[in-house]
Amino acid sequence: MFLERPAASHDAGLAQLNAFIPHAGADYARWRNHDFGPEGDNRVSAISPWLRHRLLLEETAVDAAIDAHGLDGAEKYVQEVCWRTYWKGFLERRPVHWHDYRAACDEANEQVAKDRRLAADLDKALAGETDIDAFNFWVHELRDTGYLHNHARMWFASIWVFTLELPWALGADFFLRHLLDGDPASNTLSWRWVAGLHTPGKPYIARSSNINKYTNGRFNPGYLINTQVSAPEGIERPPVGPAPLATDWQVTPTTGLLIHEDDLLPESLFGERDWPVVIAVQSTDWRSSGPVADRVRDFARDGLMDALARNPGSQTVGPIDLASADGLTAVRDAAAAAGVDQLLTPYVPTGPTGDAMAALDTVLEAGGVTRRTALRDWDALHWPASTAGFFRFWKAARPLIVER
Numbered sequence: 001m002f003l004e005r006p007a008a009s010h011d012a013g014l015a016q017l018n019a020f021i022p023h024a025g026a027d028y029a030r031w032r033n034h035d036f037g038p039e040g041d042n043r044v045s046a047i048s049p050w051l052r053h054r055l056l057l058e059e060t061a062v063d064a065a066i067d068a069h070g071l072d073g074a075e076k077y078v079q080e081v082c083w084r085t086y087w088k089g090f091l092e093r094r095p096v097h098w099h100d101y102r103a104a105c106d107e108a109n110e111q112v113a114k115d116r117r118l119a120a121d122l123d124k125a126l127a128g129e130t131d132i133d134a135f136n137f138w139v140h141e142l143r144d145t146g147y148l149h150n151h152a153r154m155w156f157a158s159i160w161v162f163t164l165e166l167p168w169a170l171g172a173d174f175f176l177r178h179l180l181d182g183d184p185a186s187n188t189l190s191w192r193w194v195a196g197l198h199t200p201g202k203p204y205i206a207r208s209s210n211i212n213k214y215t216n217g218r219f220n221p222g223y224l225i226n227t228q229v230s231a232p233e234g235i236e237r238p239p240v241g242p243a244p245l246a247t248d249w250q251v252t253p254t255t256g257l258l259i260h261e262d263d264l265l266p267e268s269l270f271g272e273r274d275w276p277v278v279i280a281v282q283s284t285d286w287r288s289s290g291p292v293a294d295r296v297r298d299f300a301r302d303g304l305m306d307a308l309a310r311n312p313g314s315q316t317v318g319p320i321d322l323a324s325a326d327g328l329t330a331v332r333d334a335a336a337a338a339g340v341d342q343l344l345t346p347y348v349p350t351g352p353t354g355d356a357m358a359a360l361d362t363v364l365e366a367g368g369v370t371r372r373t374a375l376r377d378w379d380a381l382h383w384p385a386s387t388a389g390f391f392r393f394w395k396a397a398r399p400l401i402v403e404r
């Protein structure tokens, strides 16, 4: 998958989805767990880089699958797309998991700086030089393509935590720096789930027989994988906060559009307008304190360019990189030069872009510019049900999807 870097445009996302849709029914239900390798005939959609940046919307994928196969026929696929919605809602209602994850990364990095053996083990894992062929293969696949099959992600994370005994947060950070679809909710919460921090008493334990079967015999790590795992204890469950509410937004003659990399289809939310200024901002480097892969940064940048081309303004600015303080002031200056006192933007979920926006807000406010956000109907509809496990979420989501 993605031996060449895929094009980061809305049209390319639609093309990827449309090519997959004939397989979104029984084919997907039967074969989705098989990983035949990066050059194999995998029967998953690989639309995650576009969904992650909202170059493609969840509802577009859901509607296309249902149109082709009916909800019963495409239920497995629709459910998987809804896993994304579920995790996004879950994190919005418990943002502490994101902040704790960032703190766990800092803590683990400090530990690595002090512990030579841990540092050497981490280096070996990140270079794909462990004793486990399968794991090494996935390290290279991830670095080379920016993608891993879902099952490979599960095996990888389980081996990282329970066999290599490395800090889970640094594994999640490695994913976030290299995945084209690297997402603060799906990634952090899936790693927590594998490590047994999500469902108490239920870590995900990778087994050689399962790897052998679902990689079609490509790998069989045998006894090299530790399956004698004890679940972590004393897991605290943070209180569930309210789901974000749909906000009132108005476009005045002095309102500009601010485009960020977590939602690159603003025209589907605000319509086509004569914006006095459209500013695109890039926050990819906020994903980690370590180096983010060029392929990941380039994908986000091209996506921002594509969104700018679809949403022209009297003035078009960017993408401005928010990695430095200069980027923050450049946004304020662009707003001031265009005479706008309000920047409207699609809702910014918890994560690196949210962190960047918090820093930007301070600078904008000092310059007399207010940033307002608009929540999408899909998120307003579904996130309230992200209170407990996925299947309770699905029970609420399914009838809402039927009614669409």
Ligand SMILES: Cc1cc2nc3c(=O)[nH]c(=O)nc-3n(C[C@H](O)[C@H](O)[C@H](O)COP(=O)(O)OP(=O)(O)OC[C@H]3O[C@@H](n4cnc5c(N)ncnc54)[C@H](O)[C@@H]3O)c2cc1C
Pocket (backbone or CB within 6 Å): 032, 044, 045, 046, 047, 048, 049, 051, 052, 080, 081, 082, 083, 084, 085, 087, 148, 149, 150, 151, 153, 154, 157, 175, 179, 181, 182, 183, 184, 186, 187, 188, 190, 191, 194
């Ligand atoms: C440890 C770990 C880390 C992960 N990190 C990410 C991440 O950073 N970003 C990300 O988008 N997904 C992540 N996932 C979820 C999942 O692996 C990917 O979404 C999926 O592999 C993307 O491939 P696809 O588009 O071919 O999926 P398909 O099977 O074709 O599914 C279609 C879409 O549904 C959504 N989806 C499917 N399965 C899941 C799932 N389990 N959780 C959330 N959404 C899902 C994705 O948006 C995906 O594009 C992670 C899973 C694990 C176990």
